[in-house]
Amino acid sequence: MSDWTRVWPQLVEATGETLYMVGVSALLTVLLGIPLGILLTVTAPGALTPQPLLNRFLGLVVNLGRSLPFIILLFLVAPVTRGIVGTTIGSTAAIVPLTIGAVPFLARLVETSLREVAPGKVEAAMSMGARRRDVVRTVLLPEARPSLIAGITVTVVALISYSAMAGAVGGGGLGDFAIRFGYQQFRTDITLLTVVLLLGIVQALQWAGDHWARRLAHV
Structure with a gap:
């Protein structure tokens, strides 16, 4: 009982860090990825404002960003993260590589x-x-909502x-919690609890997104 009394506050904190990140x-990502996706669309050959050179350059940058495994991207952008946040450790620092990794994905x-x-x-x-x-x-934009x-x-x-x-390399959140309290302490129950919690968050977000998309489709 005392063990779980110690673990629960850590789990709540880790969940908050994940939701924050x-x-x-x-x-x-939305603020940067949507304009980038629009720019990719309107500068394509035969589009509204075709600019082949700009389109190819943007496409190259986006493809490069999407092709890098995230765990490698974490280390590649560490100097950028340190320059913006002042550190590469913690949930705030993790926002930088998370955004850089997700913007090309959303743009496509x-x-x-x-x-x-x-x-x-x-x-x-x-x-x-x-x-x-x-x-x-x-x-x-209205037709594609x-x-x-x-x-x-x-x-x-x-x-x-x-x-x-990101949590596995000092980013905090549920990934870090699962490693420190589950994997490193041989606590399978804590690891499974973290996985279930992550799945619950994913399912809730997926349901909300699908529900919103269906409503917009009938507007």
Whole structure:
């Protein structure tokens, strides 16, 4: 009983750290990833404002960001993290690599969602005199809303997985808790409890995202 009395506060704290890391990095990812996805879409050949060189450069950067395993990215961006936060340890420091790893992922999902919008709707708006930036705001984004929400949901779920890996190298959160109190102390029950908690968070987020996307699809 005394052992669990010691563990529970640590579990609550670790859960809070995970939600903090994922919440802040998800917000930053949306703020950066959606504009990047829009830019990838509108600069593509045959798009609203085709700029092949810029599009290829952005595509290269996004593909590079998506191809790097997150555990390697943690170490590669350590100097950037230290420059921004002042340290590479802790949940606040983990937000930097989490965001850098997730932005390219979301940008590609946004690009895919926007490309699924029927070209006829874009052409109709252009024929009515709409400016290119207005087409993005009034046609592309509204029409792609359900798909965009689904993409954001997938990204947030991925961030939870990334945050667990960040915990393994000093990022705090449930990943760190599972290693320190479960794996290192040979406590299978604590490890399983952490896994169940992570699964519960993922299922709740997935349900909320799916529910929101379905509602937007019928608006």
